[in-house]
Amino acid sequence: MKFILFVEGETERKALPVFLQKWLEAGLSMRVGIDAVKFNGWQELVKGSPKKALMHLNGPKKGDIIAVIALLDLYGPTFYPNDKKTAKARYDWAKEDIEKEVGHQKFRQFFAVHKTEAWLLSEPNLFPAEVKKALSAKIQHPEQVNFDEPPAKLLQRLYKEKTKRIYKKTIHGSELFNQLDVGLACGKCP
Numbered sequence: 001m002k003f004i005l006f007v008e009g010e011t012e013r014k015a016l017p018v019f020l021q022k023w024l025e026a027g028l029s030m031r032v033g034i035d036a037v038k039f040n041g042w043q044e045l046v047k048g049s050p051k052k053a054l055m056h057l058n059g060p061k062k063g064d065i066i067a068v069i070a071l072l073d074l075y076g077p078t079f080y081p082n083d084k085k086t087a088k089a090r091y092d093w094a095k096e097d098i099e100k101e102v103g104h105q106k107f108r109q110f111f112a113v114h115k116t117e118a119w120l121l122s123e124p125n126l127f128p129a130e131v132k133k134a135l136s137a138k139i140q141h142p143e144q145v146n147f148d149e150p151p152a153k154l155l156q157r158l159y160k161e162k163t164k165r166i167y168k169k170t171i172h173g174s175e176l177f178n179q180l181d182v183g184l185a186c187g188k189c190p
Helices: 010-027 042-057 087-102 117-121 129-134 151-163 169-179 182-188
Strands: 002-007 033-038 065-073 107-112
Touching: 002 010, 002 042, 010 033, 010 169, 010 182, 042 065, 042 087, 042 107, 065 087, 087 107, 117 151, 117 169, 117 182, 129 151, 151 169
Parallel strands: 002 033, 002 065, 065 107
Antiparallel strands: none
16 A cells, blocks of 8 residues: 655655655554655646546556645745735645646645745754754744745755855755654644
């Protein structure tokens, strides 16, 4: 039995199955797999989800699939109606819209509020000392930061300012996710 996880980039494809596997194993009595399917950005994921989800859910291995789950970053996509300004309004609208487009009971759309870096901010000890020291009190609730400087942008700025290096999502993100405490991330980023 397995989940099919749709993700919008390489970092998510590499890091999230292992991270989510740790979370699943803590709450399930049986082993469940996660197969990540990478799309090239949010536009391709939104456009391709209906066809690819139904391909998996109605295909020859449909009996092995628990569900298809699509994960998008809430920050970044531009398909929201103009009146959807808050994270909650965007989440609610987009979740309903994409799930309706796919139209299958075993498909669920989820969002990482402000990209998956918000999950990383839930555990400041993961970062180099200079970056950790510079992180503000607002990271106590990483999903509640505004859209002006979401976690990915904050990390990019702090790495450059404090370490004189560039935050490389595909390298640093994967390494940090391997160390991230699942329970802590879930608690701070529901």
